[in-house]
Structure formats: C-alpha cells, structure tokens
Amino acid sequence: MLAKSHIISTMIVLTPLSIYVEQDEVLIFLIAGVIGALFPDLDEKGSFLSRRVYFISKFISIFTEHRGWTHTLIIVLIYIIIGAIFLKYNETTQYANTLLAFVVGNIIHMIGDLSTRSGLQILYPFKKKQYYILPRGMRIVTNSKVEIYILIPFMATVLLMEIFLVYKEILQGII
Numbered sequence: 001m002l003a004k005s006h007i008i009s010t011m012i013v014l015t016p017l018s019i020y021v022e023q024d025e026v027l028i029f030l031i032a033g034v035i036g037a038l039f040p041d042l043d044e045k046g047s048f049l050s051r052r053v054y055f056i057s058k059f060i061s062i063f064t065e066h067r068g069w070t071h072t073l074i075i076v077l078i079y080i081i082i083g084a085i086f087l088k089y090n091e092t093t094q095y096a097n098t099l100l101a102f103v104v105g106n107i108i109h110m111i112g113d114l115s116t117r118s119g120l121q122i123l124y125p126f127k128k129k130q131y132y133i134l135p136r137g138m139r140i141v142t143n144s145k146v147e148i149y150i151l152i153p154f155m156a157t158v159l160l161m162e163i164f165l166v167y168k169e170i171l172q173g174i175i
C-alpha cells in the first residue's frame, strides 16, 4: 500500500481517539501515529520514510527483506514491551498516548498490507506463511487505479467527515 493510504487509514482511527487526548498534546499524538503508520516500510529502501531517514532504513534493511519483521505481530509486541518499560520511568499520559498512537499506526499499516495481493507473513518467524484478510478477488494491488482513485478518495472522505464531527466546535469557532 502507498504511504498515503497508511497515513489516512491510521488517521481515521486516531481522530476519534484524539478527543481523549489533552488539546495541546493532540499534535504529538497525531505525529506519532503518522510515524507509526510509515515505520514498517523502513525495510523498503524506496519508501516514503526511508528516503527521508536513509541511514536508519539502510540499517534495518540489512536484517530484513521488505515486508519482513517490521511487519509482524512479534515486533508490535516488542514495541509495547519496550514502551511499557520506559513508561515505568516516565509515567505521563502524554508518553502513554504517544506510544499508543505509534502502535496503532503500526497495526493499521499491517491491516492495510494484509488487504493487498502480496499479503504479509504476520506470524514470522514462527510461521513462514503469507496471510491475507480479503478474499482473493478483492485484494488491493499497491499503487493500482483502485487504490489511487477509489480507496484513497473514499478513506479521505471518511476522514474529513470524522474531522468535521470531532472538531465541529473548534471549526465553527474558526469559520
């Protein structure tokens, strides 16, 4: 899936959750979500985030092929465990929210890739099997017309409606 699709789908999940975040912490919450949404593709040299943090991406790609361990349930579990350890020393809601948004971004990214024709080895290294969440004929091809002209505009519309509903009062104050 394209970076845009990963970002928009993550924002669809995080926008309603942002109601529970302190107003001055919402921006960090959403940025952590965007980083989480792009993070798994650091194993792909040409991806949106990789081109911006080339050395980190190069380092990660030594250990994994594309859609390798940055796209597994075990790595999400590792993020949560490391995050929880840090949380013990830094018990702020802002830190917990940032971690939550990052993890949600990673999970939504994986759900997106699981909807594609390539699928994911989500249980790697325990099971080297490709998993999919859509029936064969409905799987999305990355960068296809379906993704660009149907999926992205559809998700963007849903997101705009959500933003309008969630931030109605703030938006009315501006307009």
Ligand SMILES: [Zn+2]
Pocket (backbone or CB within 6 Å): 001, 040, 041, 067, 071, 109, 113
């Ligand atoms: Zn991916």
